[in-house]
Amino acid sequence: MATILVVDDDESFRIYLVTLLRQAGHTVLEADNGQTGLDLFTSAPVELIITDIFMPQMDGIDLLAALGDHHPRAKVIAISGGYKAMNPRLTLDMASSFGAIDIITKPFQAGTVLEKVSKALESTDSKTERES
Amino acid sequence: MNTVPEYRELTDLQKLNEMKQELEAGFSTVLRHYQAGILHRPERIRQALEEQDAERVAMESHSLKSVCRQVGLMPMGELAAQLETMGASGCLDQAEPLIEQLIASSVQGNHELNHFCNGTTLPRPFFEKGD
Numbered sequence: 001m002a003t004i005l006v007v008d009d010d011e012s013f014r015i016y017l018v019t020l021l022r023q024a025g026h027t028v029l030e031a032d033n034g035q036t037g038l039d040l041f042t043s044a045p046v047e048l049i050i051t052d053i054f055m056p057q058m059d060g061i062d063l064l065a066a067l068g069d070h071h072p073r074a075k076v077i078a079i080s081g082g083y084k085a086m087n088p089r090l091t092l093d094m095a096s097s098f099g100a101i102d103i104i105t106k107p108f109q110a111g112t113v114l115e116k117v118s119k120a121l122e123s124t125d126s127k128t129e130r131e132s
Numbered sequence: 133m134n135t136v137p138e139y140r141e142l143t144d145l146q147k148l149n150e151m152k153q154e155l156e157a158g159f160s161t162v163l164r165h166y167q168a169g170i171l172h173r174p175e176r177i178r179q180a181l182e183e184q185d186a187e188r189v190a191m192e193s194h195s196l197k198s199v200c201r202q203v204g205l206m207p208m209g210e211l212a213a214q215l216e217t218m219g220a221s222g223c224l225d226q227a228e229p230l231i232e233q234l235i236a237s238s239v240q241g242n243h244e245l246n247h248f249c250n251g252t253t254l255p256r257p258f259f260e261k262g263d
Contacts, residue, residue, distance in 0.1 A: 010195050012165040013202070019158035054194060081198035107147075107202040110154030 001025040002121050003044065007037035007051040007063065008079070013106070017050060020110050021117070034058030038066055041074065048120055050104075050113075053080035053095055064098035072099075075120050081106035142237060143244040144204030151203065163249055169199040170208070171242050174234045177215060181227050189227065190219030196234075203245065208237040 004021055008014040009032050021028045029044060031037035035058040037051060049067075053060035060078055067074045078095030080103075092103035101123070102116050152159045173196040180188035193216035200209035211234045218227050 010169070010199065012162070012169050012199050015165045016155075016162045016202070019155060019162050023156070023158055054191075056191070081194070081201070106198045109150065 001027070002047040003027045003029065004117065005029045005031065005037060005040055005044075005046045005049045007031045007034060007049065007055070007060070009033055009052065009055040013052065013079075017113065020113060024114055024117075026117075034060060034063035034066075037063055041067070041071065047075065048117065049074060049076045050117070051076060051078060053078055053092070060095060061098055064095060064100060068099045075123070076100045077102045077104060077116055077120055079104040079106060079108070141244060142205050142207050142241045143248065144206055145248065147204030148245075148248055160249055163203065163245060166199055166203045167242055167245055169196065170203075170205065170238050170245070173199070174231065174238045177234065178231050180219075181224055181231060184224065186219045186222045186224055188219070189224060190216050193219055200241070205237070205241045205245075208234065208241050211237060 001024075004026050006014055006017045006021070006028060007030075008017070011032075014030055014032065018028045018030055029040050029046065031040055033055050034051070037049065038058070040046070041049060049063075051060040051063055058066075060080070064076060064078070067076060076099060078092055078100035080092055080095070092100075092105065095103060102120055104113060104116060151163075155162055173192055177189055177192045177196065180186075180192055193212045197209050197212035197216055200206070200212055211230055215227055215230055215234070218224055218230075
């Protein structure tokens with residue numbers, strides 16, 4: 001089981017993900033914007049971040065960019081329903097280009113989330129070890 | 133002439149059942165949070181429209197769209213998507229009737245979700261053809 005950080009400004013989705021991941025046995029931290037998420041990440045041993053893309057203050061792309069600059073080994077799954085009539089796929093492709101290792105489209109199924117989380121945690125690429 | 137709209141349920145019950153099975157004990161708590169969004173966000177969108185704040189109309193509608201689609205309120209999600217597009221384009225001329233529809237849908241949708249959560253069937257449609 002792992003420590004996972006959920007970043008989403010929408011309380012409903014945050015509660016959904018937190019509930020789901022805790023039921024699966026993970027320790028879950030939560031933040032309602034990218035900046036709080038970044039602060040939590042730098043102060044706790046987080047193994048995986050699940051972040052929404054469109055949020056006020058620091059959004060998911062800014063969070064990915066900040067992590068890429070200072071914590072390049074951080075594992076991030078991006079999640080979005082698309083914005084401003086933009087195809088959610090394009091939004092998430094953008095997240096991938098900023099370093100997200102996987103993407104989830106809203107609306108999602110719990111099984112999909114758990115499967116992608118397991119896959120991300122099991123991956124043993126260069127992002128497995130957190131930099132000190 | 134009958135002007136009362138034909139009743140149709142707004143909720144995709146299959147989607148909701150899947151969510152219930154997946155979340156098990158946590159389902160009721162999670163659904164209550166979604167219901168809060170469904171009830172309150174349309175009013176926030178209306179306030180943003182009154183202030184002619186197109187960006188806020190887009191952001192609030194974006195959030196509502198995702199919330200509705202997650203719990204199977206697809207027609208309401210479509211209304212929110214249309215408002216999101218209007219807000220993003222900065223053209224809010226046609227937004228008011230959509231918001232009125234959205235508010236009416238939120239009441240009906242919330243009613244349906246309550247019945248689902250309580251394990252009861254709807255006592256009668258909100259609108260019946262020929263009422």
